[in-house]
Structure formats: structure tokens, C-alpha cells
Amino acid sequence: MFCRNQTARATVARGSALEMEIRRGKFRKSVFLDTSQDSDIQKKIDHEIRMRDGACKLLAACSQKDQALExxxxxxxxSTRIMAYMSELQRMKEAQVMQKVTRRSSDAGPMDDRLPCKGKVAISDLRIPLMWKDTEYFKNKGELHRCAVFCLLQLGGEIFDTDMVIVDRTLTDICFDNTIVFNEASPGFELRVELYSCCSEDDYSAGSTPRKLASKLSSSLGRSSGKKLRATMEPGPCSPVSNGGASPLLLPVPSVPGPKYHLLAHTTLSLSHIQDSFRTHDLTISGNEECSYWLPLYGSMCCRLAAQPHCMTQQMTSGCLKVKQLGGDPQSWTEVYAVLKGTSLFCYHRQEDVEANVEPAFTIAINKETRIRASEKDPQSKVQNIRISNQYGGEEVTHTLTTDSREDTHRWMEAFWQHFYDMSQWKQCCDDLMKIELPSPRKPAPVTPKQGSLYHEMAPLATPSCEGLLLQDNAVSAEIRALLSSYYNDSY
Structure with a gap:
């Protein structure tokens, strides 16, 4: 037990808030018996911290507006992902402390003991209409106000961002072409959509002025003295310094010179908003016309929100059955290999037909209107039968199923009850299988055209086979090319 707890401690980042809680003894030893999920979340946090540090350094070094905005x-x-992962880690710890270990029921117990299946939730065709004044849009009068906007979408521990869009009065709608899919949603999900905006007309070059000045001074003072001067004028590391073992994650986002995004509007979508069509949803707007990042929103957004519960797309259970339709020959049983999936029980002649994608011999409807019950024991086999009844055009049609053992009958009945429970929780998402388009690939960065400078003539020649300091494809030449690029871009 001691060794396993030591291993659990090792998965927690040194100096983190969680480590301090462990030292104070606020978590019992039993909390750390299963640390696989804790370790995965901690790895995600560590990854986002490194990404955030890189973004800070890049932002401090940017001299171009589009680079700084990205x-x-x-x-x-x-920063949003870090806070979400921290909250998720905290919820897991609280659940472990309170011993709220939940699982899918393995017996026909109370419905409250069950957990509904997970599913995919996809949002696409996101459109946010704008409401420009007549003088701005039609007469093109007034100062041209331009903002960079993007959306953050969060469902549980999954957070995605859309592409950045530059918006001015020539646009009537903010359009995001991304299709974003959340793979581990529960029917009680809350999908938060946040619209961030930043005025792209502000001057972001002020943060680079000390570095340019220091560079010129260092070249004038000489290598040794200039190096010391640059060290004093360069900004420090972007991550906050740990104070007394406190977690840097709990401190505010580091302040770095450059553009800053502000929350312009947000909304929260849930299961009730899902419909296999394009719908409008209300937005809560932040800020006002005095804010530099302000855009005239109508107060609504349009999107397509779809869901695919696992019970509609995956095999919930399968196995051999004997099927007899009511009214037929009492001795005419058909042996099939049955698969419970979606709104049907698919019956195949052989198990190999499933893997070969052969059409099933017949199907039995399994939906919210289906009635399933266990009949009396068969006097010959001593096994309970399963009766499935459906209404077809006002007439009730019943199929009788039987298995080879009492255990198989129990397994099938439990699978049916769980399937009905999943359908009751996902509601309209289980009426028909909704279509989810695959996310579109990211667009490649545009290639910078030739501009006749030394940099643009040299860059295409930089291949591994070239010789010479400037033409070698290594870190040094890449840094030189980046500096040359920045110089010529600033000159033009």
C-alpha cells in the first residue's frame, strides 16, 4: 500500500496545489488506489502549460498583427483548457473522497442505479448575425472598425476553438465553418459557446520597441556589454513564479504585451436544444459600444446541433437466439444470431454475416413504444421466454425469444432494460440516427509570395543539401531567416 501511494504521489506535479493537499493529509490513502485517470489529466495539464508558455514567448516576440492575434x-x-482540466481533476478527487463510485448496473436493480450511455455531440454551421447601422453598412461612412473573433466551445473536459475570423462592416454574419465533435458527452451535457473578440486596429508593436532599442544599443556597445543590457531589458518568463509551493495554475493568466481577447457573448446549449436541423439560439452579450472589441450583435446565433448516442451507433449486446412469431407453428423456431443496436434487433442467419455486412434475415423494432416482458417458464426447457410486442398499423405483433440458458435470458433482459433507459435519457436523439459530418481539415497557411528581398530569394534555396551558414536547414539558419523576415516585413 505504501509503495502504491508513493507512485500516486509521483504522478502529481511538484509544487502543485494537489501536492500541498496531499502533504496536509486532506486526502485519504484510498483516494490514490486508482490514479490512471489522474495521471492522464495531469499530463494534459502539463502539456497545456508548455503550450501556454510557448504562446507567451511567441506573443512577446511577434511584430506582425496577424501573428500576434493568433x-x-x-x-x-x-488558459481555458488548464482551468477546465483543473476543475475536472478537483471533481474527480471529491468523488473519490465521497466514495461516489458509479457503474453500469449488472442486475435489474432500481433505475436510479443505472448510468446512461455516452454519445457524440456535434455543432456545425455556426453563424452569428451582425446589426450594423445603415450609415456604416450601406453608406460606408464612419471609421472602419475591424475585430478578430473566434469561438471557444467547452463540454466537460473537452475544449475546442474555431478558426479566427476578421470582422468589419462589410460582413453581415460571423461564419465559422468548423464542425466540432465532442466524443464523450452524457445526456445531461452542457455545451458552453463563448465568442471572443479583439480590436485588430490597435498598435501591438509597442511591446517590441524595448527589444529593438536594446538590439541597436547592444550592437553599439559591443558584444559583452550589449548582452548584459539585453538581459536587463528582455521580459522575464511568462509563467508566474511559484510562491511558497502554490500552484502557478491558480494564478491569473500572465500579462504579456500584445493583443488581448475579451468575452463578447456566450450561451449554453443542452439536450433540449438538439434537433436535426438549423436552429437559432439566444446569446448573452457582454460589453457595450464603448469597448474597443465591441461588435453589433443581434443577440442570437444559428447552428446545427446533433447527437449520436452510443446506443444508436454501437452494438449493445449480441448472441444466439431462437425466435418465433406469435400465431405461427408452435414448433417453428428460427435460430438466429441477434444484434441489439439502435432502434432494431437485427437477426442474422449466421454470426459471420455481421462481419461480412450481409443484410439481416429480418429485424424486430426496439423503440420507446416497444413492450418487452419475460413469460412463464417453458415446461419443456425450463427457461423463461422473452416476448417483444410492437404496434404495426393498429395491430399488435409479438415475437417470442428463447435462449439456451437462464444466464443468457437474464443477460438479454438486462440489455433491453438498459437500452430503454438510454433511450429515455437521450430522448429525441433516439428517434432516428442523426447525421454528423466529419470535421473539416485545417486550412494550410498561405504561402508568402516573392517580394524581391534577400530573405524571399534565399528562403526557397534553404535545403538540407545546401552548404554555408545561411543556407543550411538547421535551427541557426531558421532563426536567421525568421529575423530577416521580420526585418523586411517591418521595412515594407
Whole structure:
């Protein structure tokens, strides 16, 4: 037990808030018996911390507006993910302390003991209409107000961001073409959509002025003295310094010169908002016209929100059955290999037909209107039968199922009850299988056209086979090319 607890402690980052709680003895030893999930979340937190540090350094070094806006977007996204993972880790610890270990029921116990299946939730075709003044949109009068916007979408521990879009009065809608899929949603999910905005007309080059000045001074003073001067004028590391073992994650986002995004509007979507069509949802707007990041929103957004519960897309159970339709020959049993999936019990002649994608011999409807009950024991086999009844055009049709053992009958009945419970929780998502389009791939970065400078003529020649300091494809030449690029871009 001692060794396992020591291993659990090792999965917690040194100096983190969780480690301090462990030292204070606020968590019992039994909390750390299963640390696989804790370790996974901790790895995600560590990864986002590294990404956030990189975004901070990139933002501090950017001299171009579009680069700075993308770096600030990455910084905002990483910070949001860190806080979400920390909250998820805290919820797990609280559940472990309170011994709230839940599992899918293995017997026909109370319905409250069951857990509904998970599922996919996808949001696509996101549109946010704008409401410009007539003088701005039609007459093109007034100062051109331009903002960079993007959306953050969070469902549980999953957080995604859309592409960044530049918005001005020439646009009537903010359009995001991304299709975002959350793979581990429960029917009680809450999908939070946040719209962030940043004025792209502000001057972000002020943060680089000390570095440019220091560079010029260092070249004038010489290598040794100039190096010391640059060290004093360069900004420190972007991550907050740990204070007394406190977690840097709990401190505010580091302040870095450059653009900053602000929350412009948000909304929360749930199961009741899912419909296999394009719908409008209300937005809660933050800020006002005095804010530099302000955009005239209508107060609504349009999107398509779809869901695919696992009970609709995956095999919930399968096995050999004997089937007899009511009214048929009492001795005419059909042996089938049955698969429970979606709104049907698929009956195949052989198990190999399932793997070969052969059409089933017949199907039995399994939906919210289906009635299933266990009949009296068969006097010959001593096994309970399962009766499935459905209404077809006002007429009731009943199929009788039987298995080879009492255990198989119990397994099938439990699978049916769990399937009905999943359907009752996912509601309209189980009427028909909704279609979810795969996310579109990220667009590649545009290639910078030739501009006749030394940098643009040299860059295409930089291959591993080239010789010479400037033309070698290594870290040094890449840094030189980046500096040359920044110089020529600033010159033009």
C-alpha cells in the first residue's frame, strides 16, 4: 500500500496545489488506489502549460498583427483548457473522497442505479448575425472598425476553438465553418459557446520597441556589454513564479504585451436544444459600444446541433437466439444470431454475416413504444421466454425469444432494460440516427509570395543539401531567416 501511494504521489506535479493537499493529509490513502485517470489529466495539464508558455514567448516576440492575434488566441485557449482540466481533476478527487463510485448496473436493480450511455455531440454551421447601422453598412461612412473573433466551445473536459475570423462592416454574419465533435458527452451535457473578440486596429508593436532599442544599443556597445543590457531589458518568463509551493495554475493568466481577447457573448446549449436541423439560439452579450472589441450583435446565433448516442451507433449486446412469431407453428423456431443496436434487433442467419455486412434475415423494432416482458417458464426447457410486442398499423405483433440458458435470458433482459433507459435519457436523439459530418481539415497557411528581398530569394534555396551558414536547414539558419523576415516585413 505504501509503495502504491508513493507512485500516486509521483504522478502529481511538484509544487502543485494537489501536492500541498496531499502533504496536509486532506486526502485519504484510498483516494490514490486508482490514479490512471489522474495521471492522464495531469499530463494534459502539463502539456497545456508548455503550450501556454510557448504562446507567451511567441506573443512577446511577434511584430506582425496577424501573428500576434493568433498567438493571443492560442494563449486564451490554453488558459481555458488548464482551468477546465483543473476543475475536472478537483471533481474527480471529491468523488473519490465521497466514495461516489458509479457503474453500469449488472442486475435489474432500481433505475436510479443505472448510468446512461455516452454519445457524440456535434455543432456545425455556426453563424452569428451582425446589426450594423445603415450609415456604416450601406453608406460606408464612419471609421472602419475591424475585430478578430473566434469561438471557444467547452463540454466537460473537452475544449475546442474555431478558426479566427476578421470582422468589419462589410460582413453581415460571423461564419465559422468548423464542425466540432465532442466524443464523450452524457445526456445531461452542457455545451458552453463563448465568442471572443479583439480590436485588430490597435498598435501591438509597442511591446517590441524595448527589444529593438536594446538590439541597436547592444550592437553599439559591443558584444559583452550589449548582452548584459539585453538581459536587463528582455521580459522575464511568462509563467508566474511559484510562491511558497502554490500552484502557478491558480494564478491569473500572465500579462504579456500584445493583443488581448475579451468575452463578447456566450450561451449554453443542452439536450433540449438538439434537433436535426438549423436552429437559432439566444446569446448573452457582454460589453457595450464603448469597448474597443465591441461588435453589433443581434443577440442570437444559428447552428446545427446533433447527437449520436452510443446506443444508436454501437452494438449493445449480441448472441444466439431462437425466435418465433406469435400465431405461427408452435414448433417453428428460427435460430438466429441477434444484434441489439439502435432502434432494431437485427437477426442474422449466421454470426459471420455481421462481419461480412450481409443484410439481416429480418429485424424486430426496439423503440420507446416497444413492450418487452419475460413469460412463464417453458415446461419443456425450463427457461423463461422473452416476448417483444410492437404496434404495426393498429395491430399488435409479438415475437417470442428463447435462449439456451437462464444466464443468457437474464443477460438479454438486462440489455433491453438498459437500452430503454438510454433511450429515455437521450430522448429525441433516439428517434432516428442523426447525421454528423466529419470535421473539416485545417486550412494550410498561405504561402508568402516573392517580394524581391534577400530573405524571399534565399528562403526557397534553404535545403538540407545546401552548404554555408545561411543556407543550411538547421535551427541557426531558421532563426536567421525568421529575423530577416521580420526585418523586411517591418521595412515594407
Amino acid at each position: 498567438a493571443a488566441k492560442s494563449l486564451q485557449t490554453c
